[in-house]
Amino acid sequence: MQTTVLIAGLGLIGGSIAESIRSAHSDVKIIGFDQNKKTMEEGIRRHVIDESAESFPKSASAADIIILAAPVSAIIAMIEELGRTELKPGTIVTDVGSTKRLIKLQADYYLKGRCHFIGGHPMAGSHKSGVSAARANLFENAYYFLIAEKDQESAPMQKLENLLSGTHAKFFRVTPEIHDQIVGLISHFPHLIASALVHHLENHPIQGINLRLLAAGGFRDITRIASSDPTMWTDTVISNRDDLLDLLDEWTRSMEQLKNLLMEGNRPSIHDFFRKAKLFRDGFPKKEKGAIPGYYDLFIDVPDKPDTISTVTGYVGGAGINLTNIEIIEARENIMGVMRLTFQDADQRDKARAILQQKGYHTYLND
Numbered sequence: 136m137q138t139t140v141l142i143a144g145l146g147l148i149g150g151s152i153a154e155s156i157r158s159a160h161s162d163v164k165i166i167g168f169d170q171n172k173k174t175m176e177e178g179i180r181r182h183v184i185d186e187s188a189e190s191f192p193k194s195a196s197a198a199d200i201i202i203l204a205a206p207v208s209a210i211i212a213m214i215e216e217l218g219r220t221e222l223k224p225g226t227i228v229t230d231v232g233s234t235k236r237l238i239k240l241q242a243d244y245y246l247k248g249r250c251h252f253i254g255g256h257p258m259a260g261s262h263k264s265g266v267s268a269a270r271a272n273l274f275e276n277a278y279y280f281l282i283a284e285k286d287q288e289s290a291p292m293q294k295l296e297n298l299l300s301g302t303h304a305k306f307f308r309v310t311p312e313i314h315d316q317i318v319g320l321i322s323h324f325p326h327l328i329a330s331a332l333v334h335h336l337e338n339h340p341i342q343g344i345n346l347r348l349l350a351a352g353g354f355r356d357i358t359r360i361a362s363s364d365p366t367m368w369t370d371t372v373i374s375n376r377d378d379l380l381d382l383l384d385e386w387t388r389s390m391e392q393l394k395n396l397l398m399e400g401n402r403p404s405i406h407d408f409f410r411k412a413k414l415f416r417d418g419f420p421k422k423e424k425g426a427i428p429g430y431y432d433l434f435i436d437v438p439d440k441p442d443t444i445s446t447v448t449g450y451v452g453g454a455g456i457n458l459t460n461i462e463i464i465e466a467r468e469n470i471m472g473v474m475r476l477t478f479q480d481a482d483q484r485d486k487a488r489a490i491l492q493q494k495g496y497h498t499y500l501n502d
């Protein structure tokens with residue numbers, strides 16, 4: 136019998152999950168539900184889903200697997216609604232929310248014994264949102280957290296992993312508590328810092344100088360994620376408040392120590408601070424396809440000439456490679472500048488790189 140999957144919340148993640156399911160299981164029927172009717176229409180137009188849901192409970196009753204992919208507070212409300220909805224026997228319900236503790240508590244309260252609830256969280260995304268940014272390969276090589284119960288039945292877990300096999304993600308089973316601690320440290324806290332850095336710059340006006348233009352290189356890299364969706368991130372950080380408060384305390388203490396080193400002019404310790412950070416950062420695994428997707432940048436040293444952009448983009452476009460963004464990030468009069476080209480995926484970036492290198496350009500990546 137045909138498997139019916141309902142995806143509730145048809146944005147970047149819901150849409151990408153739908154596309155990856157389709158890539159591995161062409162026979163599955165995918166129904167999409169979103170609070171925004173236009174989003175469902177776009178999902179159908181883009182062949183992301185087969186049908187729009189008439190209503191969430193009606194489609195939930197007809198589904199074999201339900202994937203909740205809205206912001207965390209909406210997922211929590213949807214779980215309560217599922218608690219009042221008649222579900223097929225053996226229905227599997229999962230979610231993709233960025234925190235897991237509150238969602239698991241809610242599912243334990245409303246869904247225990249009524250269906251198989253398995254919390255999930257793919258560790259890949261982007262600062263972009265909406266179904267138009269969805270891609271089947273968004274999760275390739277990324278970790279995908281699945282919340283395993285102590286007495287987890289293996290059949291529903293296997294069925295879910297099989298459904299999600301087209302994500303080509305690496306499944307990683309954890310408890311909700313460990314999950315929230317990990318993502319607090321590697322995702323939510325850096326997000327707070329990125330947005331705080333942007334505010335810090337914005338609140339330091341220097342008369343007559345457009346800091347936005349000057350803060351284009353390193354500042355731009357370290358603050359990319361500040362361009363993400365505020366609704367999703369408000370939900371995320373509020374639902375991981377306790378871990379974030381601890382992390383902020385630790386951060387404040389380490390900034391105090393750094394301040395002392397600067398006040399003392401302590402060269403060896405400041406050098407050590409940078410050396411150890413570099414050592415740790417340089418040891419990160421190389422960026423694999425899909426691991427930190429959403430942007431694939433290529434940097435090119437370019438001469439300060441009026442036709443530079445058209446020449447470079449001409450070579451790339453001439454080879455049928457699509458660019459998603461172009462930027463000159465450093466150009467001073469009469470010296471080399473740096474051009475940043477952004478591509479949809481690593482293959483296109485690497486092809487463009489090979490062409491430009493053949494033409495004699497010096498190119499480099501930022502990982």
Ligand SMILES: NC(=O)c1ccc[n+]([C@@H]2O[C@H](COP(=O)([O-])OP(=O)(O)OC[C@H]3O[C@@H](n4cnc5c(N)ncnc54)[C@H](O)[C@@H]3O)[C@@H](O)[C@H]2O)c1
Binds near residue numbers: 143147169231261367
């Ligand atoms: N963006 C990322 O990098 C990322 C990565 C992994 C997990 N997540 C998680 O995935 C979930 C979705 O994030 P996204 O980036 O796809 O966001 P998005 O903004 O692209 O999509 C969310 C969709 O949910 C819909 N929605 C919101 N409230 C709804 C409701 N009450 N009922 C029905 N639809 C509703 C919105 O209309 C939108 O289409 C969030 O829980 C987020 O924490 C995000």
Ligand SMILES: O=C(O)C(=O)C[C@]1(C(=O)O)C=C[C@@H](O)C=C1
Binds near residue numbers: 263428429
């Ligand atoms: O690449 C990005 O833009 C992301 O922020 C992706 C990211 C992350 O922090 O790594 C953001 C939130 C998700 O819950 C998982 C992944």
